[in-house]
Amino acid sequence: MQQASAANLKVQVLNNIKGLGLGLRKEFLQDIDENGFFPDWWEITPENWFDIPYHHREKFEQMISLRPTVAHGVALSIGSDEPVDKKFLKKMKTFLDRYNIEHYSDHISFSSLEGMQTYDLLPLNMTKKSIIFMSEKIKRVEDFLQRPLMLENATYYCLPPSDMREVDFINELMEKSGAKLLLDVNNIYVNSQNHGFDAHVFLNELDLSKAAYIHVAGHYRNKELGMLIDSHGMKVADEVWDFLKETLKKIDIPVMIERDNNIPSYKAMQTEYKVMQEVVRNV
Amino acid sequence: MFDEQKSLIEIAFGKKKSEKNGQKVYRHLVYKVFFDVLSKAYPLFYKDVDKKKFEKIVYEFMQYGAKNIKIWKMPNEFRTFVKKKKLFEEIPYVNELLWFEWIEIELMMKNYSEQEVEKFSYANKYRLSQSCVLKKLKYKIFEKGSFDKNSEYYLLGFYDFVNYRVIFREVSLPLYFLLKKMDKKGLEKAIKSIAKMSEQSKEEVETFFLDTLTELNNLQILRTL
Numbered sequence: 001m002q003q004a005s006a007a008n009l010k011v012q013v014l015n016n017i018k019g020l021g022l023g024l025r026k027e028f029l030q031d032i033d034e035n036g037f038f039p040d041w042w043e044i045t046p047e048n049w050f051d052i053p054y055h056h057r058e059k060f061e062q063m064i065s066l067r068p069t070v071a072h073g074v075a076l077s078i079g080s081d082e083p084v085d086k087k088f089l090k091k092m093k094t095f096l097d098r099y100n101i102e103h104y105s106d107h108i109s110f111s112s113l114e115g116m117q118t119y120d121l122l123p124l125n126m127t128k129k130s131i132i133f134m135s136e137k138i139k140r141v142e143d144f145l146q147r148p149l150m151l152e153n154a155t156y157y158c159l160p161p162s163d164m165r166e167v168d169f170i171n172e173l174m175e176k177s178g179a180k181l182l183l184d185v186n187n188i189y190v191n192s193q194n195h196g197f198d199a200h201v202f203l204n205e206l207d208l209s210k211a212a213y214i215h216v217a218g219h220y221r222n223k224e225l226g227m228l229i230d231s232h233g234m235k236v237a238d239e240v241w242d243f244l245k246e247t248l249k250k251i252d253i254p255v256m257i258e259r260d261n262n263i264p265s266y267k268a269m270q271t272e273y274k275v276m277q278e279v280v281r282n283v
Numbered sequence: 284m285f286d287e288q289k290s291l292i293e294i295a296f297g298k299k300k301s302e303k304n305g306q307k308v309y310r311h312l313v314y315k316v317f318f319d320v321l322s323k324a325y326p327l328f329y330k331d332v333d334k335k336k337f338e339k340i341v342y343e344f345m346q347y348g349a350k351n352i353k354i355w356k357m358p359n360e361f362r363t364f365v366k367k368k369k370l371f372e373e374i375p376y377v378n379e380l381l382w383f384e385w386i387e388i389e390l391m392m393k394n395y396s397e398q399e400v401e402k403f404s405y406a407n408k409y410r411l412s413q414s415c416v417l418k419k420l421k422y423k424i425f426e427k428g429s430f431d432k433n434s435e436y437y438l439l440g441f442y443d444f445v446n447y448r449v450i451f452r453e454v455s456l457p458l459y460f461l462l463k464k465m466d467k468k469g470l471e472k473a474i475k476s477i478a479k480m481s482e483q484s485k486e487e488v489e490t491f492f493l494d495t496l497t498e499l500n501n502l503q504i505l506r507t508l
Binding site: 049050052 | 285287289291292296303307308309311312320348349350351352353354357391392393394447
């Protein structure tokens, strides 16, 4: 078990990525005024930009030329128990190279098997065997893409047979594979509520020296299913802002807001970005 | 690990039942993704269809397997699945309606490259551009309220580079024939072919189509070779 130092740990993993970021979505493009509000940096979902509609291309290319940009994917399926999909990696590399995007991440999960796509993030067996298997896959991905891979701690609503606690699984995976952690504080919060553990203890036990940057996002309570659902479809909850504050007291790294569903206006995202600025300023 | 992952996917796709609440969440979430994408991609079809049946077919489609990592292409996989399995046969125009709604998405999403429009000339060689589709239809699925009208229709769909939208236009049989033939054999052979069939001179046919072809060229529906 590794404890984060009580002192503020300053980690500089990402070149050029500093401050606060925002997910760049197609829905925002036409509303962004080049003389108006801009985040410090953008995060994009590369799979959603593999094909860029004619009417979006110029603005998209302008936006990512004006701010540093990181790519956060959803379809790598690093945890699926099968070899890496080279066709997919080729597409990803072409895209990242074309736009000169240095930093790429995905999730500690699987989303496809035998070519069948779920378009969702499914949980992994948290076992030593998974770590060995995934570490090998991570190296292959990094070799192919010629850039390091970051992986995000994901939400899970059920746990396949496992012999490790999540926090130990993540720490060991990061250590063994050398990948950096995309630390999603909303996911820690959601998992803690759904599975009855203390998010603060989890955070204390997480090896934060491996963290590259932080995600915050919205969730909702599904009463019928009796669980919090990590939807990225609403404002960030107050509890998650509080948890972010606590995290930032331990580690000083960039933070960004993810919003993938119920996409509001760019102006509304600007308001939420200001909330994030306020939270970060008050740490 | 593989068997456990396969089992969870089967639960998420509704192929296997589960009593565990957490596993039911995946069934709920994965279905929601498929439902949202398909119902938004096919609004006209979704409005017409029996909702319970739609849900059932979406589950069948999930189990059949969506293979493309690009989620925007999932509706096309659904369309081919419906056609292959002969589903929704109670809606006679289903395959044409799904094609019509899908092609609008595809024409919007294509990676078009910039091209300069040259003045139209019969001396140039042309093919149809990738920003357009030309199709013969049995049903009038391009006109609201007339989907079940059964005849023979010729439809031209194209991406409008000025207003960034997809436009559909019903065209005449001669124009359909000319464009189809031009795309395969070139404009000169297409003109000659129509001249022979209509017992007119080549010049008369060229004069007849000049304005139309000039417009189609300006709309980048014609591609200069």
